[in-house]
Amino acid sequence: MKIAFYGSSLVSAYWNGAATYYRGLLRALSARDYDITFYEPDVYDRQKNRDMDPPDWAKVVVYDGTIEALKAVTAKASEADIVVKASGVGFEDDLLLAELLTSARPDALKIFWDVDAPATLAELKAAPDHPLRKALGQLDLVLTYGGGDPVVNAYRSLGAADCIPVYNALDPETHHSVAPDPRFTADLGFLGNRLPDREARVEHFFLEPASRLPQQRFLLGGSGWEDKPKSENIHAIGHVSTRDHNAFNVTPKAVLNISRASMAENGFSPATRVFEAAGAGACLITDYWEGIELFLKPDEEVLVVRDGQDVADIMAGLDTEKARQIGERALSRVLAEHTYDHRAELADQIFRTHGGRREAAE
Structure with a gap:
């Protein structure tokens, strides 16, 4: 299955705490035969502070911080079976979500992946007309990297069809014991x-x-x-x-x-x-x-x-x-x-279960 993933950055951890999470989880999903393209904007000097080269387990597409470039990359969502919009992308997040919901195929699984649920939920609580709050009904589910029942219940009360935590984990290939420095x-x-x-x-x-x-x-x-x-x-x-x-x-x-x-x-x-x-x-x-x-x-x-x-x-x-x-x-x-292989197994089950429900409903 093809995943179009729109996030802050895969190749730079500079002011980007979600980088390790993205890397570990997406690499593990790639090992399960997911074809992943990660779209990230060139903002906040992240591209000037890359700490890894583009990997062989995901295609990385960097787009300029312009509306024109954003619309060009969101059009590519039509080619994916799973379309993911992460929180905190850093450039026109609301427009990005709206464009993805328009571009995604009707049969595609549409996911909002929240990598900072407490902050996002605080925004939604403070703004009843928040674009994400209005869009929850158009999404198939919300995934988060933390929060447990408080976050799950909050998202469901706001209209999310479902909310499931896929927690942070360890990538043994990148984080392991080394000699003291x-x-x-x-x-x-x-x-x-x-x-x-x-x-x-x-x-x-x-x-x-x-x-x-x-x-x-x-x-x-x-x-x-x-x-x-x-x-x-x-x-x-x-x-x-x-x-x-x-x-x-x-x-x-x-x-x-x-x-x-x-x-x-x-x-x-x-x-x-x-x-x-x-x-x-x-x-x-x-x-x-x-x-x-x-x-x-x-x-x-x-x-x-x-x-x-x-x-x-x-x-x-x-x-x-x-x-x-x-x-x-x-x-x-x-x-x-608690490795990303464990988390990828869970994510794979979620994708297949929710994708199957969508197919049954149609």
Whole structure:
């Protein structure tokens, strides 16, 4: 089957947190004989900051940030059996969806794939006349990469025919253990860009614990933190390329995941970072969110904290051997249950089930 997938970017992770998700899932779907074309706009300097070449498992079509180019690529949706419009494409998202619904064949499966459901649902709640809200009745289903029952119920209440989570996962080909890198030597590392929906939680779960443990070294990766007040034991290194993520994960004694506030409130939203760290065999500490036990077992495969004091307490007593054991157990769990091959199997079942229902209805 042919998939026409319209998303932010496949070849650049620059200000594009969904890149790892797209890459892992679409590569696994390609292995199941899906013919995939990924359409992405040339915006936000992503094409200037590519971190991978176009893959052999998907055709990548980059189009100019113009209305004319958008209409040209959406016309290609008529050639696909499955048409996917992802959230947060970054250029004329509402028009893109409208054009795809017009261009897609009547028998094609039409999907909205939400890679940031809390943010999208907040927009829909605030705007009863939002174009996506009006379009839900024309879509066959909504897929999300997180959210659980709160997100599923919200989308169904807004008129979606169905909503199914296809969670983040691990791609063992890209995220795995490597040799430690002296650049990333630390007791605790955190990697994440400075965002309004995350900043207060970074202060609470990372900056404050660091100030309480002046004898330990804290490593802060990600863009936007340069002018942020921080204690002297915090080493800020700016943007970390995806090619260095494995080394960033394996080198510190532990790494920290801090969910954006909206993700934590909805729960059932494991960030890509969770699986990247587990895939590298890192000792992961994460802020609490409902549903974490569906992915990793607290205290055995992941350390869960509810505030900055918990982080400080864990780091004060965490020895290297315990950290190593937690990382090993996490790696075993995600390889057994949470790879993109597992997610692709689910997506394949969804496509076939919903495609079959459409054919039966016609």
